[in-house]
Amino acid sequence: MINLLTGINATASALDAERVRMEVISQNIANANLTRDVDGKPYQRRQVVFEKILNQAQAGNAGASETGVQVVRIEKDQRPPRLVFDPENAFADANGMIAVPDISIHEEMADLIVASRSFEANLAVVRNARTMALQTLSIGKR
Amino acid sequence: MIDALFNQTNYVAAKKMLDATALRHEAIASNLANIETPGYQRLDVNPSFAVELSQAMNSNSSQIANLQPALVSDTSAIANGRDGNTVQLEKELISLNQNSIAHALETQLLTGQLLRLRLAITGRPG
Numbered sequence: 001m002i003n004l005l006t007g008i009n010a011t012a013s014a015l016d017a018e019r020v021r022m023e024v025i026s027q028n029i030a031n032a033n034l035t036r037d038v039d040g041k042p043y044q045r046r047q048v049v050f051e052k053i054l055n056q057a058q059a060g061n062a063g064a065s066e067t068g069v070q071v072v073r074i075e076k077d078q079r080p081p082r083l084v085f086d087p088e089n090a091f092a093d094a095n096g097m098i099a100v101p102d103i104s105i106h107e108e109m110a111d112l113i114v115a116s117r118s119f120e121a122n123l124a125v126v127r128n129a130r131t132m133a134l135q136t137l138s139i140g141k142r
Numbered sequence: 143m144i145d146a147l148f149n150q151t152n153y154v155a156a157k158k159m160l161d162a163t164a165l166r167h168e169a170i171a172s173n174l175a176n177i178e179t180p181g182y183q184r185l186d187v188n189p190s191f192a193v194e195l196s197q198a199m200n201s202n203s204s205q206i207a208n209l210q211p212a213l214v215s216d217t218s219a220i221a222n223g224r225d226g227n228t229v230q231l232e233k234e235l236i237s238l239n240q241n242s243i244a245h246a247l248e249t250q251l252l253t254g255q256l257l258r259l260r261l262a263i264t265g266r267p268g
Contacts, residue, residue, distance in 0.1 A: 007171025050178055064185050066213075067172040068172070069175045069179050117231075121174050121177065125171045128242045132245045135249040136160075139253050139256070
């Protein structure tokens with residue numbers, strides 16, 4: 001199939017992956033104070049793992065080819081929960097301590113900015129590809 | 143006979159450069175897509191293509207048609223972090239814009255050559 005927008009497959013996969021990352025970050029922020037997850041333990045911070053995907057159609061050719069990206073899995077961050085003194089809480093232990101997720105809002109916001117900058121960079125690629133396609137289509141016209 | 147109209151050195155070379163530009167855009171798209179993939183090595187058009195093209199233009203113009211740009215991973219790029227990724231956002235955005243301007247130049251070169259040919263055939267501009 002002809003592809004007027006060169007590199008659009010890689011860019012589309014990247015936009016998809018960055019959107020998943022933003023969703024995971026918003027999930028972390030939303031659950032920053034969740035002391036009882038479905039397994040009864042404090043919520044564990046999630047993070048995405050990116051991996052490149054090779055274009056199947058071109059993989060057989062010699063040399064490198066257009067490479068997309070995908071989220072292969074969403075990992076649980078294994079850092080231990082923070083202990084906070086809160087004797088009023090229904091889930092507090094004998095010492096009045098309660099385990100809350102060790103999620104730093106600042107860390108998540110920094111990640112969110114990185115994700116949205118990457119998203120913008122990929123959108124710039126699409127804009128350029130569009131301009132280039134229009135120029136190619138007008139070859140021979142004055 | 144009619145083939146000779148489209149076999150001028152500059153015309154064929156401009157077409158090859160346009161191919162390379164489109165391929166470089168593909169490389170940049172891949173690089174920006176994988177800006178945070180651990181271990182990713184940035185892609186680029188093979189550096190030998192530009193050398194071979196200028197050599198072919200100087201010596202034997204019939205060789206130009208056989209040249210083919212290809213994507214290779216850029217082994218000279220240095221990883222900017224511990225994850226082994228060699229993509230740098232600023233550099234890629236600059237080459238994205240350079241490439242876009244190069245594309246505009248090459249399409250205008252081709253258009254100019256085609257319009258001159260039409261002028262020669264019809265005697266009317268446009």
